[in-house]
Amino acid sequence: MLTLFTDTDTDITPKVAREYGYKLISMPYSYDGKTIYPYEDFETFDSHAFYDMLRQGVLPTTSALGEERYIAYFEPEFAAGNDIFYVHFSRAMTNTFDSMDRAVAQLKEKYPERKFYELDTKGITIGSYNIVREVGDLFLAGKTPEEVLEWGKTEVDKFAIYFFADDLKFFRRSGRVSGLAATMGSLIGIRPLIYMSTEGKMVSIGKAKGRQNAINALVGYVDELGEDVTAHRVVIAQTDAMDLARQVGALLQEKYGPSLRLEYVDVNPTAGSHCGPNAVGVSFHAKHR
């Protein structure tokens, strides 16, 4: 048997995870001395309440998992004779996978027969979400782990994610976007445009003055880079900014017509702690990222 894993940084909800049989690894965030594990410490994510709290000035932090947690997730599967296929968020954004590597190395010694496959989506939130779903579809269609990994070699780099953020303070603090300092001032109303590179890192590629230009810029990226757009899902993510997300969706719907498979998701709180409220992003199938 093969057990699928993904993590909560991919924006997946338990409901969608169940469609594919994914087990969820919960990536924590902390504030006020509390550390919260999404979908372990709560059942449904109240996006509005969470991002409103950030608007009020709370700045949550995020942290890597320790080895023990990975062992707790994986060992029962190996012990039961199952192999593991883990579709995860970008290695380049975190140190958490070093702990995972150590955990897996330990378990491999104990369970030498068992196999551990991993697919790095080289993204986070919807960039990963789109791939997590596609991978789920492939397994439902009967593909083997090796076939899925082969697919990933060319396809992972074809899921582009572009987004804008509203308040730079969140990114400045986390320092997880390269090029931000050089290209951005701190002028209110100017939004950084950011994409996920093929290295799996967030890179600032420009700025948009005003909401309308920011929305147009996202749609512009889909226009410019899109490839077989309607053959795949187009996922729009937002951090309690559904109005803006729907404006992006409406413009895309207008262009691609009813065959567009549009899906809206809430950015998970752990990733959302880094981009803050009122951010909107789009993930789509592209010629390149």
Next chain:
Amino acid sequence: MITKTLTGADFVFLVKQGAAQLQLDKNTVNDLNVFPIPDGDTGDNMFMTIDSGCKAAPQEGNLEDAAAALSQGMLLGARGNSGVILSRIFAGISRGLKGVREADPSALKGALARGVEEAYKAVAVPVEGTMLTVYREAVEAAGKGLTPDSTFGSFGEDFLREMEASLERTPELLDVLKKAGVIDSGGAGLVSIARGIMKALAGETLTLSDTPGTAAKPLNLNAFTEDSALEFGYCTEFLLRLQRAKTNPDTFDEKVILDYLQTVGDSIVCFKDGSIVKVHVHTRRPGDVLSHCQQWGEFLTLKIENMTLQHHETTIHDGFSKPKKRYGVVTVASGDGLVATFREAGADVVIPGGQTMNPAVQSFLEAFDQVAAGTIFVFPNNANILLTARQAASLYQKARVRVIPSKSVGQGYTAIASLDADEEDADALQAQLEETMAGVETGMVSRAVRDAEGGVKEGDYLGFVHGKILTDSPDRSRAALQLCEAIGAGDRDVVLVFRGGDVPAEEADGLEAALATRFPKTEFIFRDGGQPVYDYIMILC
């Protein structure tokens, strides 16, 4: 005479001699600090660290116990980044001497190498060109020269020679040193310790004078006032005892803390020694760090210091101020919200003032004194204040002052918010700032204090730009809406609106909704400016 055998008492003696030398040299080491002085002085920090070790060390006993006592003492007394790294070096040496009652040069070489390992492990991002490099290269070079005939004297000579050479090379490896024209201070501290040890091996001894371990320097609390901005955050250090009730101290991986610290601060050192985790971090929110780490244990010691205070305190002692950054910004505005927005945009000092209250030359001079920068840009934000600012600039000697002739809050804000601190050429930067300002329009709404020509009645709300009245209405929101029409807000991408202190929030909400309907393509961002006189200041970016 120590030649080929090192006992516990010998080791303690040598370390104490190293400490005594550092005590003599510590001010020289302090002076090497690259500005800004982030967490006290390197010489003091390293001395206090090694001194705590010496105080904890036994007079006699075997080498293993002596090294362990020195290491434990330093762990508890470690201060600052350099002190923590020094304590890790000794922790590694102590580990390397486990089970060793007496050492020959070859055994010591192995222990010194463990010191390299521990020191590198403790730092989140090891930087070459620092004391880490100086120590590592000395250990490597001395190790290579080791022969069966080596004595501690010959081994130590090789060690010190390479250490001195490595120290001289630090500016080549680390740009910040090169720019400041100094060598690495932590490395210099290590060299000083090594020199003390070599002198002792050659028979020249020093006396380590008694020092109160952690005597606090008197703080100048006025260095951080009601209006100061938290520039450097807090130097936060603690020892955390991992608790069995909270985690498994044996398997706890301190990397979890290290990863977390990287999200909240810098200058990070974090390592685990048994069930104790030592943390050093510079952060703006020490409370968060403490709360977060308390999930795994309880604190044995805690030290939190405002680094801005430390910085000013040191500059006062030095009697002169070292430039801490390339550019500083001084501007003029009134109203809490407006001042906060300027701060957020990057202003170092906001002088209270504006149309009805023009600040004096003296206010500018005092403001310049508060900014430690090579070049200070001044944004007067009002034509009436421009000359005062220029006058102050011409009088000021301690920094280069450039007045950017911003005539409105909007111009000043936009320019400050887009100031590119990485631009090295101040002329080019000034040109950029002036160009940025040129496209900005600032509209204001204010109440007429008397009747005037053109049918203006006392109590009417007037909308104007650059002193020219464009709209007039008995209704404040209407005056604002009409003003936006008159100055073409619909053609702009962003309009930033500061609500004055006299305007109720609900009224501003109503105006915000009306503007959004009237100009759907433009984004109106409302802020509670709190400014007097002007009910609305509208910045068209």
